[in-house]
Amino acid sequence: KVKGSKPRPFLYEQEPLGYDFSALSPAIDPITMEVHYGKHHAGYVTKLNRAMRAAGVIHEGKSLEELLFSIGPDDTDLRNNGGGHYNHTLYWRTLQPGGAPEPEGDLKGELEETFGSIEAFQAVFSTAAAKRFGSGWAWLMRDSDGALKVTSTPNQDNPLMSGIAESTGTPLLGIDVWEHAYYLNYQNNRKAYITAFMERINWDVVASNDLT
């Protein structure tokens, strides 16, 4: 197929998972991982690149973070697919096997100061994930005032979307509560998935998300 004479647009790419589909089992089963990474996330990347081509040069060369910060509620394709790409990238990284299984150091101290205790933070985060109606995400984020906060967003929105999200800031940790993230293994039992997720967080990665 012959392409036009336009310069090739900037394309986003899905980064390698970096671990086996079975690495998070039994918390997250290998088939869910394969379909979630290989079909759902890959689909967002394909559709994001299609939306970037449709948008022409308007967003050319922007990082994904810059793109999400700058879009508005009516930029539907960029919102859904850009958010989908960003959110899943963060999710895979943060579930990477290894690292600290519990918060440590400065982040631990700040979580305790903000929420009262690590257990209290876990309860607030889990409740936000459980109560998100329909599809979406729950977040631990650092808001624009520099405070740690737990929020949730519908669909593939996230706290980077300054023109869309109720609370804007930097996502440190996100849990995907779309049914595709857990339905094969947990059916309608979202709470069991949330509990399993909480036990597989790589807190070294969460802490590093705070610095970038």
Ligand code: MN
């Ligand atoms: Mn997902």
